[in-house]
Amino acid sequence: MTTPKTSGAAPARQQRLGRGIGALLMPDDDRPLDQTRPSDVYFGRANEPADDLQAAPGLRLVALAPGDISPNPQQPRREFDEEAMAELVVSVQENGVLQPIVVRPLAETQGKYELVMGERRLRAAKEAGLRTIPAVIKQAGDDQMLQEALLENLHRVQLTPLEEASAYQQLIEDFGVTHEELGMRIGRNRTTITNTIRLLRLPEHIQRKVASGVITPGHARAVLSVVDPELMDRLVEKIVTEDLNVRQSEAAAIRLAGPTKPKKATGRRHEGLDHIADKLGSRFDTRVRVDLNAKSGRIVIDFGSVADLNRILEEIGEEKWEEGEARERMLAQRTAALRRK
Structure with missing residues (x-):
């Protein structure tokens, strides 16, 4: 029988990449310093938070038992990619949970909590057999408070590019904001945020x-x-x-x-097409080509997987591409519509 790992069991992990969301929260002043951060929220340099970070009232960063945390009944996400989850479980087994989840206390049960954000991390921690998981306890009922604290502090703490990328990605996933919305909130160019997140690839x-x-x-x-x-x-x-x-x-x-195949001449290259392709490529975080000739033109958007395709479709406000029966239904509907035309 193997002993389950705890999320802070391996001191050798101190050189892990990134500090993540834990770096953006001020600890409560009345707690000892060694209890303010779980050992698996990694800090690349100083142990002290930046002097000008804004404390978020009612927030505490602690280690909790996964069994004391109930799933969020309002979790909009119902399906989780099995392969991605398996990879996350392996990562958690080897490295612990690097990004804190967010919970709120259950009023009717002392010592029990309800998940606010971090469903995949909590599931992986339970499956990996961790005894504890880093968590931000949010006392207030206002979800906006946590979002404001993290976004306001993001540009105050000194992060490496990869730490920045990790924090951006986690904020985007947890709060459901776009690259552009995040950029507007923290005063940074959307292209900068997109290019920074690409480092995680x-x-x-x-x-x-x-x-x-x-x-x-x-x-x-x-x-x-x-x-x-x-x-x-x-x-x-x-x-x-x-x-x-x-x-x-x-x-x-x-x-x-290597050498690329010469492209067929499609007419005079209009000024600004490369700029348009770059802007679209930054928005969709992929390669985009814009071609134009005397009679017509086309825009080609590359994607690497079904998940990548669905990410792009979501970005432009279209329904996701479904597999199986749903996909066949959708294709049949579109074929019928084309025939009617």
Whole structure:
């Protein structure tokens, strides 16, 4: 029989990437310093919070037993990708829970809590057999209070690019805001937020090079333009050994990707089309091509998976692409509509 891990059992994890949402909350003044942060909310530098962080009244950061937390009955998400959940469970078993969940006390039962945010993390912690999970206890009933505290503090604490990316992604997932809404709230350009979040797509060993300053975020974005993991490693090695700047790294990425097939002439290249493609690509966080000739034009949006497609559809306000019977129904309806035309 194996002993279940606790989320703070492995001191060797101190060099994990990112501090996450835990870095954005001020602890209660009346609690001892060593109790203000769970050991699995990792801090890359100082143990003290930034002096100008704004405390959020009624919020506490503690470690709770997963069994003391009830699911949120109003959780809008009913289905969870099994493969993604399995990967998260493995990550939790190896590294603990890196981002605190958010709970509120149950008035009728002392010592019991109801989940506010973090359904996947709670499920993974239970399945992994963790004895404790880091949690933010929200005393007040106003969900806006927590959102305001996190968003206000985001630009006050000194985060590395990867820590920033992790915090952005968690806020977007937990609060359901878009990149643009998050950017407006914290006074940052949406493109900056999108490009920062893209850093999380890097393989972990390359993320560590970004975190340690071996390569810059600009170099990392050049690396992301290379799809093949082996080519990514070759490009990183070239950047480091030859001390390439970002522009040189981008050129090296193009050369590594190999020659591309020459495109058929589609007429005169209109000014501004590349700019439009870049703007759309930033919005959808993927590659977009805009072509125009004398008679017609087209916009091509690349996506890497069904989940990626559904993310883009959601961004433009369209229904998600369903699999199985729902998909067949949808295709039949669209085919019938086309025939009527």
